[in-house]
Each structure stands twice: as structure tokens, then as C-alpha cells.
Amino acid sequence: MTYCVGMMLDRGLVFMSDTRTNAGLDNISTFRKMTVWEDPGERCITLMAAGNLATTQAVVSLLDERSKTVQEREPSLMAVPSMFQAAGMVAETLRDVIARHAETGQRADSTFNATLILGGQVKGGPPRLFLIYPEGNFIEASADTPFFQIGETKYGRPILVRAYDPAMRFEDALKLLLVSFDSTLKANLTVGAPFDFHLYQADSLRAGPRDRIEADDPYFQLVSQGWGDALKEALDSLPPFTLDSQT
Template identity: 55%
Template sequence: MTYCVGFRLDRGIVFASDTRTNAGVDNIATFSKMHVWELKGDRVLIMLTAGNLAFTQSVVSILSERISTPPDPERPSLSSVTTMFQAARVVGAAIREVRRVDKQEIEDNPGLFSASFILGGQIGGEDPRLFQIYKEGNFIEATPDNPYFQIGEHKYGKPILGRVASPDMRLGVAAKLLLLSFDSTLRSNLSVGMPIDILIYRRDALEVSERRRIQEDDAYFKKLSTAWSEALRDAFVHIDEYEGADTLMPPVEVASSRRG
């Protein structure tokens, strides 16, 4: 399992993904779930992947191979399309191609071929856009009312995103928010693990603004995690307790028994 999140803002898009891949409790490996295609000055596309690693790597390989081949009007690539919507359709077509080639294996082992994708970025003068793409190849787009997508083991990181996320945030604030959602997830699920890949794309830059890998000993992440734990404990202490607990229940009488 993994955890990935993309957050579209007025100022750009922030992406984050873990790197843990499990093949059993004693077989843990590190694989990047973040894939970047960048033609500086023209387009930047970022894709996050979750699910069966063989399936998602096959999709990524198809997309990368088509970028490096001569343009074909019948088979558009991420380097030839003119909108992010068309790019999402290209990813969907690649997913369906893998499903078609591996049809028998998927039918024999349907549970092994779960996969989901987040695709975001900007092409030319178009606004930055963000999509969630499903294993069937269909997709939905982020909106001001729902500006972020999560895939993988997302339930532990969702509460803070649902309460705090807003498209008008600064990019640095959004990056902090995503890392806090990862901190909650890491504490609750062993199938999600460090290091964390984070990427910030600034609107109209048409190149990656910042990309880094956060290791377990990262000073900022450790400070963030500690400060968040202390803030939660402090908030809990200062919230009024439930008043009826002690008054509604009758006092407990301790019965004594004597022999003889």
C-alpha cells in the first residue's frame, strides 16, 4: 500500500507521495511513486501512482516510451497533447492498453491489479489542472470545492485536509498541510513509510519549482511532527470536557463481604 496526495491551489500544485512497497512484513522496498515529465517552457506533468507496482510501472513505461518516439496523430503522447484534459485521456488509454494486454492475468487475479493515479500539471497558457484517474481509465478533475485528491491509504490523512485545505493557501502552507497528513498516516499504518517525495509546481513556471526527498532524519519533518503532537495535546486539554459524565451516573458502591 502507499499514500499519495495532490493539492491544486490558485498559486500552483503541491504533490507528495511515500516510497514504501510491501511484499510481506519482511520484504519492504523503496520505490518512487512520483513520475515527472518536463519540457521547460512548454509543459510540466506530474503523476502519482498507487496500487499494484507491476501494473503502474507498465503504465508509466508506455507513457515514457511514446514521448521518446516520433509524433503520431493516431497515438497522442504527453508531449504532443495541447491540454491537460487530453493528457488525462492519454493516461487513461495507457491504462486500458495494459489491461487489454494482461486481460487473462487480471481475470485470474482481479485483486492484484488494483491501481489509481493522480495527474497534474500545466501545458502552455492553460491553467494548472489536477485529475484523479481510476484503474478503468476514466477520471475526474479537481475543483475549487474539492481541490485535492488522495490515493492509496488515505483515510488517516484525510481529516486534517478536509478541515484545513483551501485553494487560496500559499504553496509553503499547503506543503506543510500535506506533510502533516503524512505524519498522521505514518503513525497509523505501517504499510506507508518514509522517505516522502514532495514536489511544488508554481503556476506558469512551466518547470518544476522544487522537488526533494524527505528522509526519516529530516530536521523540518521531525520538528513539524513534534509541534503537531504538542498542539493536539494542548488543544485537547483546553477543550471543555463533557459535563454530564460524573453527574448522571450514580455513585459506585463498593460491596464488602465478610466471612464468619
């Protein structure tokens, strides 16, 4: 399983993904699930993937190859004139890869499925964020839906819903995401550190700060312990429940 989050802020876009993949408790590996393409001054595009590893790696490899050799017959992320068209191209690539695998491999519902988060900015347009489904359709983030999650989403969602603020700083957004990821990995062993992140500054048209946060990172440990302690204190501060003396 996987956990990835893409978030829109007034300042730009924030991306974070875990790196754990597994095919059973005795077969756990680490793979990067975030890819960044940039043409400084022209565009910066980030892709995160959840789902079948063979499918997601095939999609990324195809997109990467096309971005290096721009040809009329092969659409490229480095040539499309807008993020909307980039989302359409990625969606079509994903649909084609899933269909090809399904025709030649074992047949089972959702065996080769994958879901993607695509975000970035192309010169002349605003920063945009998309959620791409395995069927090849996609939706765009908005003020009403300012972030997307893929993979194991349910455990990390409550803190995002409660604490998200479009005006927050990148530093505060990273802290919020680390709490979300910590809540998820504590509830589901198929999600795990290290975590990759990318911060894209709106209108910079170049990759922003990128790094990897390990499980033993001092700040992550501080956030994890502090969040657990804060939850316990908040629970203790609530008024006690009173049982009806008649029952």
C-alpha cells in the same frame, strides 16, 4: 499500500507521495511513485501512482518511451494539446495495461488495479489536476474538490479538509501535507518515508522545486513532534465531560 496527494492552490499545484511498497511485513521496499515530464516553456506534467507496482511501472514506462519518440501512431504526453487529452491518454494506457495483465496473469479482482493522480499545465491552458481510476475514467479537481488522495487516504484526510486554503503559500502547503503524511504513517505501517514532493508554479511551464524528505529530516521531526504536542494541548483545553450523577 501508498499515500499520494495532489493539491490545487492559487499559486499552482503541489504533489507529495510516499515511497513504501510491501508484499508482507518481511518484504518492504522503496520505490519512487512520482514522475515528472517537462518541455520548458511548453508543458510540465506530473504523475503519481498507487496500486499494483508492476502495473504502475508498466504505465510509466510506456508513457516515458512515447514521450521520447513522438509518432503519429503512438500518442505522447509531450504532444497532446491539452491536459484533458493528456488525462485521457494516461487513462487509456492504464486501462490497457490492466487488461493485458489480467488476461495473462493470475485472475483476481483488483489484483492489477492502480489509481493515478495527473496534474500539470500545457501552454495555452490553465493548470489542471485529475484523478484517474483503474477502469479508465477520470474526474477533474475544482474549487469544490481542490485536492485528490490515492492509496491509504482516510488517516490523512481530516487535517486537509480542516486546514486547506487555496491562497496558502507553497511552504504552508508542504507543512500541511507533512502533517497529513505523518498522521497516515503513524496509523498504517504500509505508508512510510521518504516522501517526494514537487511544487509547480502556475504558468511557469517548467518543473518547480523537487526534493525528497527523509524520515530523520529535522524539519519533519519537528512537525511530527509539534503536531502531536499540539493535539494533546488542544484536547486538554477542551471542557471536561461530566457524567450524569444518576448513572
